[in-house]
Amino acid sequence: MNNWIQRVAGAALAIAAVGGGFAPWPLAGDALRRDIAAQTGSLLGMRVEAQGRAVFSLLPLPHVKIVGFRAAGANGAVAIDAASLTYEARFLPLLGGRLELAGATVIAPKIVVDIDAALAAGAPTRAGSFDPAISRRGLSFVEIVDGELLLRRESTGVNERISSVNAAVDFGGSASPTTARGNAVWRGEAARVALWIGASAEGRTPVVATLQSPAASASLDGDVMADAFEGVARLQAASIAAVARLGGGFPGLEDIGGFTFSSPARITAKTIDFPGARVDFAGSRYNGALTFTLGAGRPKVSGTLAADSVDLTAFAALAQPLRDPAGGWSAAPLPRAALDAIDIDLRVSAAKANVGSFRASGVGVSILAAGGKLEASLAEASAYGGVFGGRATARQAGAGISTQVEGRVSNLDLGAALKAAGWPRRFSGTLSADLALDGEGVAIADIFAGLRGDAHLNLVDGDIDGLDIEGALRRVERRPATVLSDLRGGKTPFDIASASILFDKGIARIETARAAGPGARVGVSGSASLSSRRLSLRLLASAPSASPAAEAPGLGFDIAGPWDAPALTLDTLAPTGRSPAADPAAETGGAVQTRPPAGAALANP
16 A cells, blocks of 8 residues: 555655645545545444545645445444545655545535444444544544434334534544534424543543534433443423424423423433433422333333422413314314324322312322323322312224223312312302213314213202292292393202213213202203204203192293303293103193293303
8 A cells, every 4th residue: 555655645746846736636546445445444333335436635635535435334223325535634644655544524424324223233332431443543533514314213113304414523532532513403403412522441431412402402411331321411491392393293382381301311222211300390390210211112201200299280271272263173183193102101290289270189190102002090189178080091093093081070079179270160069970981083073073971970069150040930920021130140059969961973962960959950951062062951940849749830941052152041831730850851841931032041141
């Protein structure tokens, strides 16, 4: 090799002497390409092929340029194709017949990383204790100009493109740290990265890595050893919605804000452990342990997090995507692919939790995801004298998603709970109930249109606020024309109320619904459409009687229209010989009906 280097050096000096040092000179192709390919392959630990011609220029600095460059790892984990590779050579060694490389510049490289192959080969562990072999061989810097990085993982369908990669690595030397800085664009988000690698000692190499972007910033600070990284990890995001957009987006996160994460960390080829995780998120602080598993198949996150107090108010925004701008159920396709993106085994608990002014204690939630199925369970929590819990599941089904919801509540002070939730306090009493629903569809609108299941409710020692049925019944025979004004305001107390509801094809049909109190008995029949969000109900009320056959004045109500603004229409029923509330499905029993005057319907009773 010395002979051709000496010839090149001599020719270069001669050219420089006549002012031609800037001109590129083609060199003996095969010998030079093979030699540089061998040196490059030794530096990278890869199989290298110099495809195009090689040229040499003396000025402004001696350098060798190879047009067309390809490199591939032996295990197929990494492949590089570049438009050109330029080596900068030191001038004085060149005069002595030695090609001593000072640095390399790679133009427009396309770097493909096969994550499955890298994990199978244990590539992260082989990064181990940093070996400054490149700096010992004389290469002091490497630059990448306008590169592209492709991350592929066939087992999980990952295919990510990182563009506009520009980076510079300074190897420093045996006693100096290696540093790297660069920038790139991923999913439209510009990011800057920096890396500092210190000198190895006792099998440990200090490393500091940082990433900054408008969406988030992250850092690792610790030591790399033969089989792992140990140190501290930090992550901060000013907006979780911006981070979610990088992952494909999720509506409803705009009001939740950002988060910070910090923990001791241990990273190996297949696991990332955070044994002391601390997460500050949505005004709450969680502490616990998390593990990410990166083996074959989908990645998995598992662990536990606990908080003293959790404010979930901002999470109410997650319900916004259920509705469309017109107020109906959304027809937008549900994110079916998200069910198969990652496996989850996570448990989150809080001593106290609130949504607005609604407060609960002893809240524990478990989230499980695997094989295209997501399940969230709420263990029994306490609120307003009662306990409640439930479970919701979603799984891939054909082109859509199949959902199941189960819920239960016992001994809940309904009036206090409604007031705390900011809802109209139309009912009070002690509530016990259970619910089981399932549906399937491509969109939320499809699921509600086909909803099936049942619900059972019992309410004791309560009242109906805003309707004085008892007072109206007392005066209906004497003053039928004033029934509407008699009905408005006041309360109707009851000792017990119960209902059984059947859901079928998006229609909630009342099987039985009764309420009985000291001054009135009420029966309800009819249905509600969950898909169109409309009511069609019939209420029959009578004064209590010692005998079902006794004569009793009665009232009939029709409640119909949209959920948000139903209209109540009133009938007055003459004595029929039996209480209409004794048979909720019965009509007027032949009684003479007295309709209120036009315009007498009550909206929003």
